Amino acid sequence: MSQEAHGQEGNGKVSRVIRIGTRKSQLARIQTDSVAEKLKKLYPDVLLEIVAMSTTGDKILDTALSKIGEKSLFTKELENALERNEVDLVVHSLKDLPTVLPLGFTIGAVLERECPFDAVVLHLKNTGKCLDTLPEKSIIGTSSLRRAAQLKKRFPHLEFKDIRGNLNTRLKKLDEKEDFSAIILAAAGLTRMGWENRISQVLNPDDCMYAVGQGALAVEVRVRDKDILEMVSVLHHPDTVLRCIAERAFLRHLEGGCSVPVAVHTEVKDSQVGRVWTSSAQSCLYNPCQVEEGVDEGAQRVGVTASNVPRASQDAAEKLGVDLAQLLLSKGAKEILTVARQLNDAR
Numbered sequence: 001m002s003q004e005a006h007g008q009e010g011n012g013k014v015s016r017v018i019r020i021g022t023r024k025s026q027l028a029r030i031q032t033d034s035v036a037e038k039l040k041k042l043y044p045d046v047l048l049e050i051v052a053m054s055t056t057g058d059k060i061l062d063t064a065l066s067k068i069g070e071k072s073l074f075t076k077e078l079e080n081a082l083e084r085n086e087v088d089l090v091v092h093s094l095k096d097l098p099t100v101l102p103l104g105f106t107i108g109a110v111l112e113r114e115c116p117f118d119a120v121v122l123h124l125k126n127t128g129k130c131l132d133t134l135p136e137k138s139i140i141g142t143s144s145l146r147r148a149a150q151l152k153k154r155f156p157h158l159e160f161k162d163i164r165g166n167l168n169t170r171l172k173k174l175d176e177k178e179d180f181s182a183i184i185l186a187a188a189g190l191t192r193m194g195w196e197n198r199i200s201q202v203l204n205p206d207d208c209m210y211a212v213g214q215g216a217l218a219v220e221v222r223v224r225d226k227d228i229l230e231m232v233s234v235l236h237h238p239d240t241v242l243r244c245i246a247e248r249a250f251l252r253h254l255e256g257g258c259s260v261p262v263a264v265h266t267e268v269k270d271s272q273v274g275r276v277w278t279s280s281a282q283s284c285l286y287n288p289c290q291v292e293e294g295v296d297e298g299a300q301r302v303g304v305t306a307s308n309v310p311r312a313s314q315d316a317a318e319k320l321g322v323d324l325a326q327l328l329l330s331k332g333a334k335e336i337l338t339v340a341r342q343l344n345d346a347r
Contacts, residue, residue, distance in 0.1 A: 015045040018228070021078045021087035024052045025166040030192050031217055032091040035111065038235060051087050053077055075220075079105060082220065088228055090220045094213030094244060095186075097220070099252035101303040108229045108305055109219035110244055112237035114188035116215035118147060118208050120201035121190070122182045123174055130201045131155050131182070138181035141174065147184050149261035149340070150208045167193060184208075188215040209263035212247040216240050223305075233308055239268045241306045242317040248302035249321030254333065260340045 018039075022032035029052065036048045054077065078090045079102055094110060101107070120131055131140070132155070141163030142148055148160040163170050163180065167189055174183050187202055219232045243266040251262055299305070301318045325333075 014047045017047045017049060018089065018231075019049045019051050019087040021051050021053065021081050021090040023078070024054055025168075027167050027189050027193055028052075028091075028093075031093065034192075035091050035217060035219060035235070038111075039231070042234060043231065051081065053081065079220070082222060088221070088225065089232060092218045092220060093189075094216040094218040095211040097213065097218055097303065099212075099248045099302050101220070104223050105220055105303075106223050106229070106300050106305040107218045107303050108221040109232040109235035110237065110241045110304060110306070111217040111219075111235050113216040113240040113243070114191055115202070116210045117187050117205075118184050118203045118210055118214075119187040119190055119199045120182050120203065121171065121174060121185055121198045122200040123178075123180060126181055127200075131158065131203075131207075134158060134181055139179065141170065141180040141183035143170075144184070144211070145340075146211060146261040146263050147208055150263060151184070154207050167195075171195075171198070186210075186214055205265040209265045212251045212262065212264055213244050216244055229305065233306070236306050236308055238306075238309050238313075241304065241309050242313055243268060245301050245304055245314055245317040246321040248304070249318040250325045251321075252302055253322045253325035254328070254337065260337045262337075 020032060020036060022028050029050075032050060036050065039046070039048060075090075075092055075096055075098070078087070078092070081087045082090055082105065083102070089108070094107075097107065122129060126134060126138075131151070134140075134157075136157045137159055138157075139159050139161050140151065141161055142151075143162060143164050151158070152160060161180070163173060163183055165173065167185065170183055170185065174180050182200070184203075187199060190196060190199055219235065221228045221232060223229070247264045247266055250264060254260075254262055299311070301314050302321075304314075306314060
């Protein structure tokens with residue numbers, strides 16, 4: 001576990017110290033530092049200390065994520081530190097957080113979402129190509145069952161193989177060996193690392209829908225710490241909150257996770273009335289002229305507490321996710337997911 005302070009400039013008086021937990025990877029640190037910078041601007045008299053640690057998912061690199069069988073691969077150790085009061089809040093990639101959080105914890109902020117789509121990073125020998133034009137039997141690296149399941153159907157001439165490690169490690173495996181023709185990564189992570197130039201192709205929803213919460217950052221806090229919860233709540237991005245509540249409700253109702261290939265695509269449309277759309281359903285969420293009405297004081301929806309987002313809007317977003325899940329279950333999704341779990345267990 002390592003610790004680093006974001007100190008005060010000049011002779012500013014420090015009112016309190018806030019400790020922020022994060023994974024040790026370079027991407028996690030970049031994401032956490034971006035949240036810390038926002039908090040520093042909002043609360044200049046607060047000293048922020050970054051506490052970095054390794055998680056189960058960071059340590060087990062020789063097994064596919066879907067095979068490990070742990071629901072909190074990248075969050076458990078961070079939440080343990082939060083429970084022991086070793087940190088005051090934790091920054092996560094929202095897609096890593098299960099839809100059911102441990103008792104006493106909540107997501108106190110969901111920041112504005114970066115591009116949620118997946119991206120293709122080609123081996124240099126394939127520069128100028130895309131998945132469609134790669135040679136037959138080209139091997140594509142991905143650690144995601146969701147990505148592999150969709151892309152196998154869309155690009156049947158390609159083969160897919162597990163690749164583990166953080167972004168730096170996976171790019172090194174791609175560039176320094178001949179094992180992979182390309183790898184699939186989240187576009188948001190590449191952008192945050194400043195590696196946009198490595199993106200050869202962004203996959204649209206027809207090619208590959210993305211993971212629940214992908215591209216969004218979440219700040220997890222203890223429910224009892226009302227002052228911390230109030231402090232971070234100003235970071236909420238309302239449209240992102242509503243999209244992610246719908247997505248997480250959808251995933252929870254399907255009882256999905258790393259072991260099954262559940263994917264989503266949501267949008268907020270219309271300029272006057274907010275609507276979250278999925279590929280198969282829509283719901284009216286809010287009128288921008290009424291955003292101050294019906295504010296909720298602390299109730300969680302799929303782990304998210306957003307008292308500054310209208311309650312009715314959150315209810316509608318959650319219902320949209322549940323309704324779409326029920327629609328898919330009525331069309332045989334449960335059987336498909338059961339088979340997917342069985343196939344994964346047999347791998």
